[in-house]
Amino acid sequence: MLTPFPVKNCFRLLCHHRVPAAGFRTPATHGLILKSISNDVYQNLAVEDWIHDHIHLEGKPILFLWRNSPCVVIGRHQNPWQECNLHLMRQGGIKLARRRSGGGTVYHDMGNINLTFFTTKTKYDRMENLKIIVRALNVVQPHLDVQPTKKFDLLLDGQFKISGTASKIGRVAAYHHCTLLCSTDRTALSSLLKSPYQGIKSNATPSIPSVVKNLLEKDPALTCEVLMNAIAAEYAAHHQIDNHINLINPADETQFPGISSKAKELQSWEWIYGWTPKFSVNTTFHVPHEQAHLPIQVSIEVKKGRIETCDIKAPDHWLPLEISNKLNSSFIGSKFCPIEATLLTNILLRTCPDDQHLHSKWNILCEKIKGIM
Numbered sequence: 339m340l341t342p343f344p345v346k347n348c349f350r351l352l353c354h355h356r357v358p359a360a361g362f363r364t365p366a367t368h369g370l371i372l373k374s375i376s377n378d379v380y381q382n383l384a385v386e387d388w389i390h391d392h393i394h395l396e397g398k399p400i401l402f403l404w405r406n407s408p409c410v411v412i413g414r415h416q417n418p419w420q421e422c423n424l425h426l427m428r429q430g431g432i433k434l435a436r437r438r439s440g441g442g443t444v445y446h447d448m449g450n451i452n453l454t455f456f457t458t459k460t461k462y463d464r465m466e467n468l469k470i471i472v473r474a475l476n477v478v479q480p481h482l483d484v485q486p487t488k489k490f491d492l493l494l495d496g497q498f499k500i501s502g503t504a505s506k507i508g509r510v511a512a513y514h515h516c517t518l519l520c521s522t523d524r525t526a527l528s529s530l531l532k533s534p535y536q537g538i539k540s541n542a543t544p545s546i547p548s549v550v551k552n553l554l555e556k557d558p559a560l561t562c563e564v565l566m567n568a569i570a571a572e573y574a575a576h577h578q579i580d581n582h583i584n585l586i587n588p589a590d591e592t593q594f595p596g597i598s599s600k601a602k603e604l605q606s607w608e609w610i611y612g613w614t615p616k617f618s619v620n621t622t623f624h625v626p627h628e629q630a631h632l633p634i635q636v637s638i639e640v641k642k643g644r645i646e647t648c649d650i651k652a653p654d655h656w657l658p659l660e661i662s663n664k665l666n667s668s669f670i671g672s673k674f675c676p677i678e679a680t681l682l683t684n685i686l687l688r689t690c691p692d693d694q695h696l697h698s699k700w701n702i703l704c705e706k707i708k709g710i711m
């Protein structure tokens with residue numbers, strides 16, 4: 339089923355500004371099934387952007403199948419500090435991506451399938467797409483109890499979430515994309531989607547946590563490969579199109595002109611962190627002092643991912659006011675991120691008096707501050 343296909347020609351035929359290629363298989367004019375050969379979340383999200391922006395979909399729906407190496411994907415209007423454990427992600431090399439569609443945060447790995455259904459805005463129908471998935475699941479395992487919910491999740495046995503949905507609706511084109519949990523690392527999923535950060539206030543969209551389950555836990559026959567093929571077959575039957583899975587390479591600029599700049603944008607700090615709706619952090623941490631602990635109050639406002647105001651209040655006898663004031667003003671305008679905080683505080687430390695006692699307090703304080711980022 340996974341035949342390499344002249345995808346370049348498919349796109350020529352589907353792009354309204356291009357001339358149809360000669361000798362092209364006619365069924366593809368009614369729609370296409372694509373599968374990415376890349377497991378890079380930014381490249382795959384760039385394919386979605388590219389298709390959404392370039393392809394004239396009138397009567398020619400597209401199904402795009404893709405999987406990613408471990409990553410966390412937040413919704414367009416979310417706050418990553420509220421949604422996930424960024425420390426754990428940095429330690430484990432887990433990528434963070436912000437998608438163009440709204441909604442909550444999900445974890446992806448190679449045990450999770452992503453399905454993007456592209457249509458015109460008028461043909462956009464999430465329930466129809468979910469029914470295709472349910473029919474495909476029932477072809478592989480007829481006794482499976484999977485039902486779509488009002489929020490377009492898919493529930494297994496009436497209680498376990500196996501799929502989450504989000505959408506992007508443009509002026510003429512739209513897409514509905516969803517996940518499907520086959521054999522995802524559920525331990526990683528739950529630990530990475532637990533925020534350790536305290537005292538954040540924002541208007542960002544919150545996620546709606548659910549109890550999740552993998553389809554493979556229900557039946558070992560339900561692997562990602564089997565399910566992708568079954569869904570492709572059901573999609574082809576529904577739309578009466580060629581049952582071919584066309585492999586595409588999102589890094590191929592000849593096939594997708596301009597795609598690398600889209601991937602670059604999706605990978606940029608400005609999009610992933612800088613797009614976060616304005617938020618504030620109000621927290622207190624404690625530092626050791628003469629067999630006791632002193633409270634340090636921190637109040638920070640973050641706009642476009644950068645510190646707009648910063649008020650770190652340490653007792654004057656613990657850290658001279660002059661030094662905490664220096665720290666506060668130097669943070670203004672800097673990225674709310676531990677790497678930038680490290681650079682800043684190291685530079686600032688050199689301007690402090692050469693006092694070992696003071697330096698060790700300074701280090702404790704800076705570590706605590708980096709801990710909230």
Ligand SMILES: Nc1ncnc2c1ncn2[C@@H]1O[C@H](COP(=O)(O)OC(=O)CCCC[C@@H]2CCSS2)[C@@H](O)[C@H]1O
Nearest residue numbers: 442443444445501502503504515516517545546547548
């Ligand atoms: N991979 C995956 N699939 C299903 N459910 C998940 C997954 N990861 C986490 N979760 C659960 O869903 C909630 C969040 O649910 P919530 O309803 O808030 O958000 C979503 O479902 C968003 C789905 C986005 C789908 C896109 C398709 C391609 S790119 S991402 C989370 O707290 C977990 O409990």
